Amino acid sequence: MKETSNPALYRRFLRGLALSPDRPAVRLGTQAITYESAHRRALLWAGSLLAGTPEPPTAVGVLAGKGVQSYVGILAGLYAGATVVPLHPAFPAPRTRRMLEMSGVSAVLVDDKGLAGLPDVLGDDLVVPVLAPEVGAVVPAPLKEIPLDPAHALTAPRPVTADDTAYMLFTSGSTGVPKGVPISHGNTHHYFGLLDERYDFTPDDVFSQTFDLNFDCGMFDLFCAWGAGASVTYMPPQAYRDIPAFMAEQGMTVWFSTPSSIALLRRMGALTPGSMPSLRWSFFAGEALRMDDVADWHAAAPNSTVENLYGPTELTVTITGHRWSPEETPKLGINGLMPIGRVHEGHDHLLLDADGVPTDADEGELCITGPQMTAGYLDPADNKGRFVEHDGRSWYRTGDRIRRAENGELVYVGRLDAQVQVQGWRVELAEIEYALRGVDDVEDAVTVTREGEGGTELVVFYTGAPTSPAALARELRRVLPPGMLPKEYRHVAEFPLNPNRKIDRGRLASDANVIERA
Missing domain, CATH: 3.40.50.12780 (ANL, N-terminal domain)
Structure with a gap:
């Protein structure tokens, strides 16, 4: 309705x-x-x-x-x-x-x-x-x-x-x-209206809430459920010890989380065929979703329709969606990643080349305009480089490299800038580096990412005086939320440089995957 x-x-x-x-x-x-x-x-x-x-x-x-x-x-x-x-x-x-x-x-x-x-x-x-x-x-x-x-x-x-x-x-x-x-009432009116047409939520549904309420995906849970007269169920920390048991106890029918939850269930030995039979819908967003993870989840929740959702906060929660098909989806994915689908009705999108110019090529930076797009950041100074004018309209540059599949759906390839997704949080690596430079005895810092068992992890390399990781973490907790804290801190005498005499972030990212031993 x-x-x-x-x-x-x-x-x-x-x-x-x-x-x-x-x-x-x-x-x-x-x-x-x-x-x-x-x-x-x-x-x-x-x-x-x-x-x-x-x-x-x-x-x-x-x-x-x-x-x-x-x-x-x-x-x-x-x-x-x-x-x-x-x-x-x-x-x-x-x-x-x-x-x-x-x-x-x-x-x-x-x-x-x-x-x-x-x-x-x-x-x-x-x-x-x-x-x-x-x-x-x-x-x-x-x-x-x-x-x-x-x-x-x-x-x-x-x-x-x-x-x-x-x-x-x-x-x-x-x-x-x-x-x-x-995010305006007009933004959400368009968004949830489209979701009403796409999904068949009813008063009998029970939604999970894995997201914090200051995270935009939490709005999906609340207002999809409330628009259908359904229930939202808070996920207490102890529920993650046995998610299938909690789902059964609550009669949960709708699940929404970051893809890292799939890895968690696998580590706990709970991602077994048929272990989550009550689910009707399963949604994932906030990080790239691997197709082998979806296949395992679908086997564990055989009665569930699984969708990969994509969208930055600036475009009102999610702006695309792809529904898993064991037969068709693997034909569309790239590097083992599930497609993100098509842009929502009522929106236009284009791809930009390396110079930020619209291109007819099948790969480039995704740029979107339409009724779900915020009018701009609270501080207009932040709009530079993110909101651009084209054809007399304002567009949002996502910073995501996207490839068009043969059927016209979009596939996420990677980031073009220093922004990453960690447990669903969009993190500017420069903000972590900025905070670390304010710590006594730290001269400079570079933050890179690596893939851990639970998803993307942050690793910091810093110069200056060697400082205990506990002390660095303590200082960062004063200014950064928990989701932005690095997993590891490594001291180096100096940063490696590439042939252009710039910090070789690729080399540091490679080093981050090498386990240091005492």
Whole structure:
């Protein structure tokens, strides 16, 4: 059922509410939040946010782990007509503060962990009112608490337009400053409308949620499920010890994760034929997907349709998809990688040559324009080199080298720049190098990647005084989120140079695959 009128992202939850008022919207271990309960809480929290701030908040930060506060908090921010900015309590305080400042957050909703870390985030000079619903701890002075008052509960969500920003996510930036990506209600309206036509989700479906809520794929889980009146199930850390058992216990029917989950199941001895019979749909995104991995997954989930999804945050979660066929897919892949499929309806794409000029060749950098594309980064200075003009339209340069298969589908070949995918996170290698150069006794640093058992790993080579890996990791944790921390640190007297007298990153990448022995 494709919606054609109101573009508001929260309309998907309201649709689920009409279909499944008494069913769980979210499952959290032994707890469950029904659609009706989540709706009433979101109306109360949204009304309190509006009443507890001098002006209606244009952006609401949600600083919470996966729990009632995060899921209902996202909904409450949308109901308030504000931009939702999902934030991770485990991120370094300076990084979270920059996100708050950049996005113009004028109220923040927290859980216990978010509240505990908030004083470090705000410091002595940043004043942002705090809503701490259903949190046992008292909001400490001098933080300004927003009271939760039933008298201010909304009777309905506030209206929004297609151009209003629904949520804002942050990606890695090469200078140590995250890049804000605003996604509008119009972007999501087009995206989820297409997904409604492509998939047959129902109120009986149970979705996994392996992604953090500040990661765009987490929006797929939430709003595909909520648009169908289905349930989203939080994946607790202990569930990864036996994923098939957890799926069976929850009656899980829809799985979405990075491809590294396949390797995890294989290492645990759980990727066996027929081990995940309840799955109807299996989606993978965030990293290149190998065809032999898909074949093994499909054997373990024989009742499941498997799709490889692709898309940067700037293009609203995913922009292409390829459905696995044991007979046809292997004919289309390259280097053992599964195709990423065709660009979504309503979008145009072209390939660029090495000079950034459109080419008719079958391989080049993928460039896309259309209704899912963000209007640009929060800081327009970040647009340079990423958003380009062509034929009177703005296009997004993905930085991904793509090859066209014989049937017109696209196949991912590799990156053209220093940005990589690590466990689904898009990481600017230059940001890690920038952070390391700020560590005492480190003169310079180069970050490369290698393939490990769990997927892509980061390895750092640095010059200066030898420093213990633990000390380097400790310093980086102050400024980088956990997903961007290198797997290994190696000291070198100097970097190898290529014939052009530039740092030979290829040589370092090769060295990274050689195990050092004491």
